[in-house]
Amino acid sequence: MLFIDEGLELLTEYEALALLRTGDIGRVGVTVGALPAIFPVNYRIIDGAVVFRTSPGSKLNAATSGSVVAFEVDDHDPEARTGWSVLVVGRAEVVHDVDVTFKILDAGLEPYAGGTRTDIVRIEPMFVSGRRIVQDGSDR
Amino acid sequence: MLFIDEGLELLTEYEALALLRTGDIGRVGVTVGALPAIFPVNYRIIDGAVVFRTSPGSKLNAATSGSVVAFEVDDHDPEARTGWSVLVVGRAEVVHDVDVTFKILDAGLEPYAGGTRTDIVRIEPMFVSGRRIVQDGSDR
Numbered sequence: 001m002l003f004i005d006e007g008l009e010l011l012t013e014y015e016a017l018a019l020l021r022t023g024d025i026g027r028v029g030v031t032v033g034a035l036p037a038i039f040p041v042n043y044r045i046i047d048g049a050v051v052f053r054t055s056p057g058s059k060l061n062a063a064t065s066g067s068v069v070a071f072e073v074d075d076h077d078p079e080a081r082t083g084w085s086v087l088v089v090g091r092a093e094v095v096h097d098v099d100v101t102f103k104i105l106d107a108g109l110e111p112y113a114g115g116t117r118t119d120i121v122r123i124e125p126m127f128v129s130g131r132r133i134v135q136d137g138s139d140r
Numbered sequence: 141m142l143f144i145d146e147g148l149e150l151l152t153e154y155e156a157l158a159l160l161r162t163g164d165i166g167r168v169g170v171t172v173g174a175l176p177a178i179f180p181v182n183y184r185i186i187d188g189a190v191v192f193r194t195s196p197g198s199k200l201n202a203a204t205s206g207s208v209v210a211f212e213v214d215d216h217d218p219e220a221r222t223g224w225s226v227l228v229v230g231r232a233e234v235v236h237d238v239d240v241t242f243k244i245l246d247a248g249l250e251p252y253a254g255g256t257r258t259d260i261v262r263i264e265p266m267f268v269s270g271r272r273i274v275q276d277g278s279d280r
Contacts, residue, residue, distance in 0.1 A: 007253035025216055029169040029178045035267070038169045038178060038212035040225050072178035076165055081254065085180050113147035113273045114221065127175070133253045 009134045016086045016130030020073060021045050023086075025112070028052070028123075029070035030063035037063070043071075044107040046100060050088055050123040053104070053111040064092035064121050071123050086130040090123045149274045156226045156270030160213060161185050165252070168192070168232075168263075169210035170203035177203070183211075184247040186240060190228055190263040193244070193251040204232035204261050211263050226270040230263045 011019070026043045029036065039060050041052040050071050054061045063069075069092045076083035100120055111117035151159070166183045169176065179200050181192040190211050194201045203209075209232045216223035240260055251257035 007251075007255040024218065025214075027167055027178055027212060027214075029176045029210065031176075035208065035229050036169045036171075036176070036210035037227055037229070038167055038210045039227075040212070040214045040216075040223070068175065070169065070176035070178045072167060072180070074165075074167075074180045076180075078164065083180070083252070087177055087179075089175050089177070111147075112223070113271075115147040131253075 007134060009132045011084070011086070011130030011132055013128055016128050019075075019084055019130060020050075020086045020088070020128070023073035023075070026050070026052075026071055026073040028060065028064065028092075029072065030060070030067060032059060032063050040112055042110055042112045043073075044104065044109045046103045046107060046122075049125065050090075051100070051104060051109065052121055053109060053117040054119050054121055055115070055117045056119050061094065061119055061121070064123075065094050067092055068126070069123060082133055084130060084132040086128065088123060088125045089127045090125045092121055092123045095120050095122045147274060149272045151224070151226070151270030151272055153268055156268050159215075159224055159270060160190075160226045160228065160268070163213035163215070163226075166190070166192075166211055166213040168200065168204065169212065170200070170207060172199060172203050180252055182250055182252045183213075184244065184249045186243045186247060186262075189265065190230075191240065191244060191249065192261050193249060193257040194259050194261055195255070195257045196259050201234065201259055201261070204263075205234050207232055208266070209263060222273055224270060224272040226268065228263060228265045228268050230266045232261050232263045235260050235262045
């Protein structure tokens with residue numbers, strides 16, 4: 001068990017990828033007009049990549065096309081004081097691929113805000129890391 | 141009601157700020173070694189700014205000190221297909237201020253991973269925006 005910071009345990013890549021598969025909503029970190037921005041998306045893991053749907057011409061579509069972006073998923077149990085987060089960094093691109101579209105339909109991936117978000121954005125992971133909150137044994 | 145994209149309604153600043161006060165865990169978007177990253181934090185709104193705790197010397201501490209960062213909060217009801225997200229962009233800085241420390245104690249702000257995270261990071265909002273998922277009336 002590797003601690004990266006007090007109270008935080010670094011996950012193995014295997015653990016991080018396994019948790020990444022369990023999520024439904026993630027957040028994409030991009031740059032819009034030289035300023036940082038974060039947007040929630042519904043996502044799935046398809047062929048080892050993070051995939052979400054967006055509208056042609058949307059801000060998120062433009063910000064992700066061809067850019068290196070951050071993608072984060074987390075889950076928390078405030079009562080138990082536990083939680084984890086997984087961070088993916090990779091280049092995003094809009095894909096036009098019938099095979100991927102079928103896999104998205106099979107995976108039941110609906111866009112975050114519904115509607116006819118026909119563009120498929122794919123983030124190919126360059127780096128994957130994960131952290132888990134570990135209890136320190138005290139009762140605070 | 142202003143639609144920014146199909147299925148998404150732009151919130152007023154008043155609505156966005158009101159929702160920002162209701163959250164507990166948010167995500168900070170920063171740049172670490174020229175790459176984008178997103179980390180979850182426990183936060184409070186104190187004196188009109190986003191405030192969270194971090195460890196001196198930590199990656200998050202270094203990435204936020206003096207940088208313009210994104211901060212995002214969201215909430216979702218998958219069953220009802222509703223949700224909202226609020227995005228804050230602003231300069232982050234570590235503050236050493238007894239008054240702020242007392243307010244953090246009053247607000248019960250615990251650091252995300254517990255422990256002795258003594259540094260207080262404050263994000264002064266430059267821009268605040270919010271989006272809400274609106275139902276399109278169809279049953280999909």
